[in-house]
Structures are given as structure tokens and as C-alpha cells.
Amino acid sequence: MSMGEVTDRPVMRKRRGLSSVVLGLTLGLLLGFLILSYRMLVSTPPQRSSGVWLSSTQAVSRLPLRPAAKNMPKIKENEYINNSATNLVFVGVMTARKYLDSRAKAVYETWGKELPGKIAFFSSEFSTVPENCPDLPLVPLPRVDDSYPPQKKSFLMLQYMWNNFGDRFEWFFRADDDVYVRTDRLEKLLRSVDSKRPMYIGQAGRGNSEEFGLLSLEYDENFCMGGPGVLLSRETLKRIVPHIKKCLQNLYTTHEDVELGRCVKKYAGIPCTWNYEMQSILYHNSSGDQAFTGNLKKKEVHRAITLHPVKSPPHMYRLHNYMRGLHIQDLQQERLHLHRDLYTMAKQLGIGLDNLKNNEIAKGVRLFAADPYSSRHPGDTGILGVPPGLRSFKPMTSEEVIPWDFLSRSEYSLADSNPRRRVHSDIKEGLDDITREVMASINACSRQRGRIVEERSALYGYRRVDSYGADTILDLLLVYRKYRGRKVTLPVRRHVYLHQHFTGLEIREVLNGEQVILNDTNSQGYEKSLQNILRNTFLNLNFNPDAENDPVQGKTIHFVLPLSGRFEVFQRFLKNYEEICLTTGEKTELTVVVYPHPTEDSVEKTINLVEQLRYKYRNSRIETITGSGNFSRAKALHVGISKLKDEDLLFFIDVDIVFTNSALNRIRLNTLLGRRIYFPVVFSQYDPKVLYKNSVKPDRFAISDFSGYWRIFGFGIVSLYKKDYNAIGGFDLSIQGWGKEDVDLFDKAVKSNLDIFRAADKHMIHVFHEVECENKLSRTQYTMCMGTKAATYANREVLTKIINENPDYMRFARARRLKLIKPAS
Structure with missing residues (x-):
């Protein structure tokens, strides 16, 4: 084409300059801003606050700020998966705003404190940390509410866990706020599985009978049930987190755990573990709110790693305490094994057990600590290290031979005056524990061996207790089932020989329910002994001014004694009170409520006797109150109580009781204001005329089956604070005459929120006296009175x-x- 030629093609435009681009962007941004502002003005109605209409701009400024995550676990910069034992698992607990101060708090304060990893609680957008648990690690998820089903909450929780802790933990655990986890067993399980592989562990499900076929699952698909908990390896979470938005956009059901399983299957390529064992170790109880509220001594509870559901926070704490008790038993068993190792090695090396504690592994280097209160002190290896067996105890004489008790439907014992009796509840519970543990041991490898052994019943057994522990022999009827290869079902009988060793004496000093930790035992013991020697001498020397502030010995016991007649017995009581309380300076006060007796005129003599004692001990506090009308123990005690203060420690006593200083110390220790009432079990003497006739009587505090019995069903002797007495309702003042008022008070105490503590006190003796049962008593009172009269005559x-x-x-x-x-x- 020549230069002068003209064509009909359009002429190409020149390129735009930089100024044109900037101008276009500016106009576009301005136009977009105007359109957005117009839509906000049209779509956002004005809001009213305190009677004043606010503009949309003002309303937006007053919206509550979205809370940020609080108390999140802090992880060191150099703390990664491979170099820390505490980075095993991160637990995300799905909860709701209304459960933060109850269920979430219970989880955090129980098993959440013992994890081999970290824990966080995920709730709705505007949730805040509860006041009763200010250190709760809480993550309020943005744009998430507490509505059901919690699918968005679940997926965003997993996303948060991966984004913030994905490179720090091997495993991630999705949990509800009503599940209990045995953290030691969870750690054992997770450390046995390779977290580098994609793993999706839980209790596999395909829906209940009503939902079967409606969950959009293929014939070979399943999901992990969310209630008992779901475990995801790091690799699994890594694969599904990038696709969480797609999983949320493609929901087929309202079940959160079903949709999580679908997401894992699609993007991680793995199903939930098809394992029958998961039904028992990740255990779901179908009883609903009643789950785990009854007896916890069941094989399902003992075998499980997680327990679901625990709806009530008090039951969560109860379950946690029970599991801690099982852990203590395991530690005691481990200690016994160590003692047996020491025992065996000492025998092999020819070292005497008496010299074992003082043995040196090098010159000046002791094998064990010399201080018996040190944690490195071995204890009594000579007793605890004896190998288990039914012949550990070797009697030297025929009198030392311990007979066996025979057990079947009844219990037969030569040691009891009633040779045949029903099997008591404590024996039944012990036998159930033995059978459960034995069957668990037998079936420990049942899966590998392809067989299982089931227990039918215990046909009979023998039992005895010696100085080393309890020996048990059981004849069990079992069923042997072989389910691999040639299937076989056979009934079998097996004998079980079991020795349960005592684990040593454990002593823990508590004060008002709190443990007392002594730093220097010897020096404190010396100060207390010096205080006891110099207290209440004629100079009343006291070189330790803090001794008077002893929180235990400083408690004043206010004796309240109802009395009607029986002047000679009252003389014995005052002599005992003077010897134990007044001459030793015990902090006690005595209030005697005296009523006239129909046949014995002794009110004036009683008052004069008290006045003589008050004159002898000027600093003592002894008061007499004279009652009027017919005598009633309930009314007399109530009159004495009315003279005391709410914070006073009361001790209701009868004139027939003799006691020692040890009994007073137990009253102070076992009675706690607002927490515990103490009902000591008193030893009651039989009629000495029948037992000893003209022979010499033994010491008053001699206790044996021949001399008396324990008043297990006697509740008249009790110590409590006046404030607690009023709180439970006090005595029923309508009860007249002998008995029944103590049973009524005990029933009120049991139904209250206070703890009831009962224990046999060998230093509190009920001296024998004739029981008089008046015919004018009610039928119930007369029956109780005659029963007491018959029981105090003599032994069988x-x-x-x-x-x-x-x-x-x-x-x-x-x-x-x-x-x-x-x-x-």
C-alpha cells in the first residue's frame, strides 16, 4: 500500500495518560461511596434509646464491641510438638453463654486442669468470662450465636484451633461441655497412635432407627458421634480446614457431627474408626439427665476414657473425685510393687530390713532420707514389701490362727456369736469389686485371642483378714465364648485366690476442713509439749503467747447436761469433769439444766454441789438452770441452748457418760461450723452384776465384746454449733418423756445440707444403769426403751x-x- 492511498479502516486511538486512570478511579470510588451510604440510610431504621430517636450513625456507634478471646493458653516460642510433653492435645469445648458459669466452669476445674495439653471454650459472639471463674479460657466466635444445631460453631471452632495452634499440637479434640474425660487414659491412647497419619477417631454411628437412610450417607459411610468426643489428628485438620467454607455451604442435615463426618470423608478421605471397642472407651449413656448420678462402681465407668452426658455440674465434680480415688488406688498399688522390689533386693543382697533405712550407697550418702516425714522416706518395707500370698501371715500359736468366714447366700463366721448372718453391704461391695477387677484382668487380651469370658455368679467363697490384708477365695461360674475360628460357648468354673494387701497408714492433719502443712514438726511438737506442761499451773506460765490462739485447742466446748434426780450419778459426772477439764485447763463450759424428780428431792443438793466446784475453781464457767414442769430431755437441752451464742460449739451429754481429753479433741476436730455435725458412737457397758458378779471389775475404759457394745443406733450424744442447731430446726419440743428426741434431731440433720460424721469413740463410755420404762410413754418410745433395756443386760x-x-x-x-x-x- 502506497503512502498516499486512502483506506476505510478505523484509525487506532492513542493510549490514555496516567491522569485519565487516576480520574476514573476517583470517580468510581466516589460513586460507590454515595450508593453505599444511600443503602445504609434506607435499610437501617432509626433506633430509640431512652425515649430519643437516634440516627443510624449514632446507633452503630453504640453497638456492643465484639469480645476478644480471654485467658487463652500461653505457649512458648520454642515449644513445639516434638520438644514438649504438654503439647499432645488441644481440646476445644463447645458451650453456650448460659452454661459458662456452670458446665464450662465444672469442666475447667476438673479434668480440664489435668490435660497433657491445653483447653479452650468456644461460645457465641458476645459471650464473656463468668465472674465465678475469671481464668476460664474463652473464645467468643464472631458471627456465631447459641442456636441449635451448632454447625457453624463447630466448624469455626476447628478453624480457630488450626489457625492459632495448628503447628503446636499433635491432636485436636472436639468436646461438649457435658462430657467427662479421663486424661491419663486419653494420653495413653493418643501416644499409641501415629498423629502424622490422617486419623478421625470416635464412636462410629450411622444414625438411630428413625434417621436411618435420611442422613444422605452412602452404605459405607459413617460419622463420629459428637457427644462422647471426637479426636482429629493434625494431618486430618490440616486437610479439612481450607474447605470449611464449602462444608458449611453444603449442609444436608441438622446434625453437626454428621456434617463434620461428611466433611472429613470428602476432604481428608477417611471415615470414623470402625471399631467396636470405641463403644466402651468413648462411652455414651442413654439415660439422659440420670446418667452417672447413681453408683459409679460399674465396669462401663471403669473402662471408659470419656463419659457422656454429665448434665449437672455437681455430678461432674463427684465423678472427678471418684476418678481421683481410682488414681490414688493405682498409685498405692505401684508403691506396694516398689516396696516388694526393695524387700526382694534386700534379701538378695543380704541386707537386714531393719538396716535398710540406714543403708548408704556411698560413704555419707544415704539411700533413703532419715526424716520419717520426708517424701523420700521409704516407710515400713518389712510389712508393705511382703510378697502377696495366702500364707503371708504365719501364726506361732493355735490362738493366733485366724478362721475363715464362709460366704454363700449367707455369711458363716466363727468369730461372731451369731454364726449365721446375712452378707453385709460392705462385704457385698468388696466381692463385687474383686469380681469386676478379676474379670477385667481375664479379658484384658480377649480381642487378640478371639475369646471373651463372662461372669454368671459366685457360687461360694471364703474370706479372712489378717495383719497384712484381706484374703479371699471365690468359686465363680463363668461362660467361655470363642468367636474367632470355630465358635464355642462353654460354662466353666474357676477358683480365684486373691490377697489384698494393706497399703500403710496415711495421716493428714486438717483444720476447719483445710490441710495443715507443718514445716518444722519437731520444733512445733516441742512447743506444744512445753505448753501442756506449764499450762494452768499456779503461776499459769505461758512462754508461747501464740499457744492461746491455737485454732483447735482454742475452741471452747459448751457442755449442756439435762438432769432430773440421780444425784449420786451426777457426783460421778462432776468428778470426771473436774479431773478432765478443770485440773488440766481445758477450754470448756458446763451448763446443767436441773428439773425436779417425782420421787427424788435433789435439786438443792445438785445446785450446792455445783457451787462448791465453782468456789474451788474460780475461773471455771459452770452454770445451773432450774427448769419447771415435767422433765423432757428435748426441752431441757433447748433451755440450756437458749443461753448460748450462735458461734458456740455445743456438746449434748448425758450424766451417765464418762470421757477423756482425747474425746474432747475429737469433738473440736470433727465439728465444723456450717459444714459438719458430729454424732460419736458411744461404747455402752453391760450390767456388771450379771457379767462379773463378785469378781473384780476391769478398768472403766476397757472395751471388748464381753464388757459392752457400741450404741450404733444411739444419737443422743452430739456436738454441733448453735447456728447449725437452729438451721436444721432444733429439737421437737412436743416430745415428752424418754427417748425419740435424738432420732428426730438426727433425721433433721441428715435431711439438711450439713455433713454427718459418725465414728466410734473409745474414750466416751456410757456407764451401765438400770433403765426404767414408764407405761405412760408412747408406743414408739416404750418399744425403744424396752429394746435398750434388753440390749444392756449382757452379751449373747x-x-x-x-x-x-x-x-x-x-x-x-x-x-x-x-x-x-x-x-x-
């Missing part, structure tokens, strides 16, 4: 001997029985 051996020596008693009993039967027939 003495009664049997008396009946055998006097045939007239049997003839009289037969004749009386015939008279009772004939009218009925």
Missing part, C-alpha cells in the same frame, strides 16, 4: 450360758409362746 454368750444353766427360763418361754399362739389360732 453370757445370756446363752444363763439360759443353759436355768431350764426354767426355757419352760417359761415355751409356755408364754403357747399362750400367745392359742388365741390367734
Whole structure:
């Protein structure tokens, strides 16, 4: 084409300059801003606050700020998966705003504190840390509410965990706020699995019978049930987090755990673990709110790693305490194994067990600490290290031979005056524990061996207790089932020989429910002994001014004694009170409520006797109150209580009781204001005229089956604070005459929120006296009175001997029985 030629093609435009580009961008941004502002003005209505309409701009400025994550676990910069034992698992707990101060708090304060990793709680957008648990690690997820189903909350929680902690932990655990986790067993499980592989571990499910076929699952697809917990390896979370937005946009059901399983299957390529064992180790109880509220001594509880659901926070704490008790048992068993190793090695090396504690592994280097209170002190290896066996205890004489008790439907014992009796609840519980542990041991490798052994019943057994522990022999009826290869089902019988060793004496000093930790035991013991020697001498020397502030010995016990007649017995009581309390300077006060007796005129003599004691001990506080009308123990005690203060420690006592300083110390230790009431079990003497006749009586505090019995069903002797007495409702003042008022007070105490503590006190003796049962008593009171009268006569051996020596008693009993039967027939 020549230069002068003209064509019809359009002429190409020149390139725009930089100024044109800037101008276009500016106009576009300005136009977009105007359109956005117009839409906000149209779509956002004005809001009213305190009667004043606000503009949309003002309303936006007053919206609450989105809370940021609080108390999140701090991880060091150099703390990674491969160099820290505490970076095993990160637990994300899904909860709701209304459960932060209850369920979430219970989880955090129980198993959440013992994880081999970290824990965080994920809730709705505007959730805040509860006041009753200010250190709760909380993540309020943006644009998430507490509505059900919590699919968005679950997926965004996993996303947060990966974005913030993905390179710091091997495993990630999705949990609810009503699940309990045994962290030691969880750690054992996770350390046995390779976290570098994609793993999706949980209790596999395909929906219940009503949902089957409606969850859009293929025939070979499943999901991990969310309730008992879901475990994801780091590799699994790495694969699914980039696709969480797609998983949320393609939901087929309202079940969060189903959709998580679908997402894992699609983007990680793995299903939930098809393993029958997961049904028991990640355990779901279908009882709902009643789950784990009853007896926890069940094989399902003992085998599980997670327990679901625990709806009530108090039951979460109860379950945690039970699991800690099981852990203590494991530690005690481990200690026994160590003692047995020491015992065996000492025998092999020819070192005497008495010299083992002082043995040196090098010159000047002791094997064990010399201080018996040190944690490095071994204890009594000579007793605890004895190898287990039914022949550990070797009697030297025929009197030392311990007979076996026979157990079947009843218990037969030569050591009891009643040779045949029902099997008591404590024996039943012990046998159930033994059977459960034995069956768990038998079936420990059942999966590998392709067989399982089931327990049918215990046919019979033998049991005894010696100085080393309890020995048990059981004949068990079992069922052997082989399910691999040739299937076999056979009934079998096996004998179980078990020795349960004592684990040593554990002593813990507590004060008002809190443990007392002594730093210098010897010096403190010396100060207390010096204080006891110099206290209440004629100079009342006290070189330790803090001794008077002893929180235990400083508690004043206010004795309240109801009395009607019985002047000679009251003289014995005052002599005992003077010897134990006044001469030793015990901090006690005595209030005697005296009522006139129908046949004994002793009110004036009683008051004069008290005045003589007050004159002898000028600093003592002894008061007498004279009552009027008919005597009632409940009314008399209430009159004495009304003179005292709410913070006073009360001790209701009878005139027949003798006691020692040890009994007073137990009253101070076992009675806690607002927490615990102490009902000591008193030892009651039999009639000495029947037992000893003209022979010499033993010491008053001698305790044996021959001399008396424990008043297990007696509740009249009690110590409590007046404030607690009023809180439980006090005595029923309508009860007149003998008995029943103590049972009524005990029932009120049991139904209250206070703890009831009962224990046998060998330093509190009920001296025998004749029991008089008046005919004017109510039927219930008269029956109780006659029962007490019969129980205090003598023990069964003495009664049997008396009946055998006097045939007239049997003839009289037969004749009386015939008279009772004939009218009925």
C-alpha cells in the first residue's frame, strides 16, 4: 500500500495518560461511596434509646464491641510438638453463654486442669468470662450465636484451633461441655497412635432407627458421634480446614457431627474408626439427665476414657473425685510393687530390713532420707514389701490362727456369736469389686485371642483378714465364648485366690476442713509439749503467747447436761469433769439444766454441789438452770441452748457418760461450723452384776465384746454449733418423756445440707444403769426403751450360758409362746 492511498479502516486511538486512570478511579470510588451510604440510610431504621430517636450513625456507634478471646493458653516460642510433653492435645469445648458459669466452669476445674495439653471454650459472639471463674479460657466466635444445631460453631471452632495452634499440637479434640474425660487414659491412647497419619477417631454411628437412610450417607459411610468426643489428628485438620467454607455451604442435615463426618470423608478421605471397642472407651449413656448420678462402681465407668452426658455440674465434680480415688488406688498399688522390689533386693543382697533405712550407697550418702516425714522416706518395707500370698501371715500359736468366714447366700463366721448372718453391704461391695477387677484382668487380651469370658455368679467363697490384708477365695461360674475360628460357648468354673494387701497408714492433719502443712514438726511438737506442761499451773506460765490462739485447742466446748434426780450419778459426772477439764485447763463450759424428780428431792443438793466446784475453781464457767414442769430431755437441752451464742460449739451429754481429753479433741476436730455435725458412737457397758458378779471389775475404759457394745443406733450424744442447731430446726419440743428426741434431731440433720460424721469413740463410755420404762410413754418410745433395756443386760454368750444353766427360763418361754399362739389360732 502506497503512502498516499486512502483506506476505510478505523484509525487506532492513542493510549490514555496516567491522569485519565487516576480520574476514573476517583470517580468510581466516589460513586460507590454515595450508593453505599444511600443503602445504609434506607435499610437501617432509626433506633430509640431512652425515649430519643437516634440516627443510624449514632446507633452503630453504640453497638456492643465484639469480645476478644480471654485467658487463652500461653505457649512458648520454642515449644513445639516434638520438644514438649504438654503439647499432645488441644481440646476445644463447645458451650453456650448460659452454661459458662456452670458446665464450662465444672469442666475447667476438673479434668480440664489435668490435660497433657491445653483447653479452650468456644461460645457465641458476645459471650464473656463468668465472674465465678475469671481464668476460664474463652473464645467468643464472631458471627456465631447459641442456636441449635451448632454447625457453624463447630466448624469455626476447628478453624480457630488450626489457625492459632495448628503447628503446636499433635491432636485436636472436639468436646461438649457435658462430657467427662479421663486424661491419663486419653494420653495413653493418643501416644499409641501415629498423629502424622490422617486419623478421625470416635464412636462410629450411622444414625438411630428413625434417621436411618435420611442422613444422605452412602452404605459405607459413617460419622463420629459428637457427644462422647471426637479426636482429629493434625494431618486430618490440616486437610479439612481450607474447605470449611464449602462444608458449611453444603449442609444436608441438622446434625453437626454428621456434617463434620461428611466433611472429613470428602476432604481428608477417611471415615470414623470402625471399631467396636470405641463403644466402651468413648462411652455414651442413654439415660439422659440420670446418667452417672447413681453408683459409679460399674465396669462401663471403669473402662471408659470419656463419659457422656454429665448434665449437672455437681455430678461432674463427684465423678472427678471418684476418678481421683481410682488414681490414688493405682498409685498405692505401684508403691506396694516398689516396696516388694526393695524387700526382694534386700534379701538378695543380704541386707537386714531393719538396716535398710540406714543403708548408704556411698560413704555419707544415704539411700533413703532419715526424716520419717520426708517424701523420700521409704516407710515400713518389712510389712508393705511382703510378697502377696495366702500364707503371708504365719501364726506361732493355735490362738493366733485366724478362721475363715464362709460366704454363700449367707455369711458363716466363727468369730461372731451369731454364726449365721446375712452378707453385709460392705462385704457385698468388696466381692463385687474383686469380681469386676478379676474379670477385667481375664479379658484384658480377649480381642487378640478371639475369646471373651463372662461372669454368671459366685457360687461360694471364703474370706479372712489378717495383719497384712484381706484374703479371699471365690468359686465363680463363668461362660467361655470363642468367636474367632470355630465358635464355642462353654460354662466353666474357676477358683480365684486373691490377697489384698494393706497399703500403710496415711495421716493428714486438717483444720476447719483445710490441710495443715507443718514445716518444722519437731520444733512445733516441742512447743506444744512445753505448753501442756506449764499450762494452768499456779503461776499459769505461758512462754508461747501464740499457744492461746491455737485454732483447735482454742475452741471452747459448751457442755449442756439435762438432769432430773440421780444425784449420786451426777457426783460421778462432776468428778470426771473436774479431773478432765478443770485440773488440766481445758477450754470448756458446763451448763446443767436441773428439773425436779417425782420421787427424788435433789435439786438443792445438785445446785450446792455445783457451787462448791465453782468456789474451788474460780475461773471455771459452770452454770445451773432450774427448769419447771415435767422433765423432757428435748426441752431441757433447748433451755440450756437458749443461753448460748450462735458461734458456740455445743456438746449434748448425758450424766451417765464418762470421757477423756482425747474425746474432747475429737469433738473440736470433727465439728465444723456450717459444714459438719458430729454424732460419736458411744461404747455402752453391760450390767456388771450379771457379767462379773463378785469378781473384780476391769478398768472403766476397757472395751471388748464381753464388757459392752457400741450404741450404733444411739444419737443422743452430739456436738454441733448453735447456728447449725437452729438451721436444721432444733429439737421437737412436743416430745415428752424418754427417748425419740435424738432420732428426730438426727433425721433433721441428715435431711439438711450439713455433713454427718459418725465414728466410734473409745474414750466416751456410757456407764451401765438400770433403765426404767414408764407405761405412760408412747408406743414408739416404750418399744425403744424396752429394746435398750434388753440390749444392756449382757452379751449373747453370757445370756446363752444363763439360759443353759436355768431350764426354767426355757419352760417359761415355751409356755408364754403357747399362750400367745392359742388365741390367734
